[in-house]
Amino acid sequence: MKWLIALPAYNEALVLEKNVNKLVDFCQKNLKPTNWQIVIVDNASTDQTAEVGKRLAARYENVDYIFVSQKGKGAAIRAAWVSQTADIYCFMDADLATDLSALPRLVQAMAGGAEVVIGSRFQPQSQVKRSMIRWLVSWGYRLALKILLKTKINDAPCGFKAINQAVKTAILPLVQNKEWFFDSELVILAEKKGYWVQEIPVIWADPREGKDKSRVKIFSLGRDYLKQIFALRQRLKSL
Template identity: 30%
Template sequence: MGIDVVLPCLNEAAALPWVLGRMPDGFRPIVVDNGSTDGSAKIAVGLGATVVCEPHRGFGAACHAGLVAAVSDVVCFMDADASLDPQQLPRVSGPVVAGEADLVLGRRVLRPGASWPVHARLGNAMLARRLRRRTSASLHDLGPMRACGRVALLRLELVDRRFGYPLEMVLRAGAAGWRIRETEVDYLPREGRSKVTGTVRGTLRAIGDMRRVMARRDGAA
């Protein structure tokens, strides 16, 4: 049946040809256009991807729209900015397909030329440390390349539609008793400037969203 790959997209026209051109056989890209003004959606259609337009801005909104559009038993998520190599998707999806894990995250390994500012790495390390305490999973990175079962993820009923979506996924998966693993993937030079980690303000906004997710989980506990 293959595996659907959700690619949240906001003005990634420069990166999409490389990303979609390296999609492995059996992996079907679903590009979720979140209000691009650079023709990203048209480029994605021309390269054979399924395109979903999500008018409500937000990383989580785009991810969830792609999840709803997916039909495969296992679904993957990854950024569309060329910072991650689609050829490495089998590393992440393999344990889920084999029934060895329920959620696998790609632990990013910095490669020459890649930009991962200190403020972003510190924020990521802090969140990973808190996740280890809360989920008992040996996580070191809240990696954007990940794989899990589609129906099981829908049943978690994630509510965040901003940058807290990836964190909420892990928190709810841990609370549900999922087997959570990570595997190394290359972190490459991205195309353009990151909407999240490219500035201190963007990183603080993302961390703020994630703190709200944790606060909601604490209130529900």
């Protein structure tokens, strides 16, 4: 069984090499006998991400590098997933905010028959470290999804997910968003179409501090999320 692990990267030159080295080492030690391939997706970066990504692809047989000119997390993940054929398609944020200890649980859940697996910061066993403002925004977003889209998923936006080939074939063409709402839309559409969605606990922390702090503007992103939620709500009526 082949796993394709997409690693979307926008201006991640400062952390990319360290984190890919860490990910490769973890996969080599913990994912045997799973066949895995990491795809670094350079999402139109303007720093040295391209140089770092190409160097890593040359260093490791299990690492590829691709450049995507269209900005947006969703566009990057989609490009990685359609670049190769696999049995399981996964992605994680390049900052490795989700501790890699969750990766074997992701593999186990998919092997157990789940068709979509999501790392969830709201599972009782999860350990999460984040600022109060991010907690409030996250809870608000979760509540909006549950009320407006009637989803049972607890952490749709967490950047640690896997889908099987059937979900990729049937659901990926239906996903319209190319940015941050992409994976929320993906898993909610899969849920509405009757695929088995399973959430697993994670250890999660925002590792960006100082000059390397997160570039995501949470309030403007929150407004865009609400806009996308209402748009998806309308689409679900006809799907």
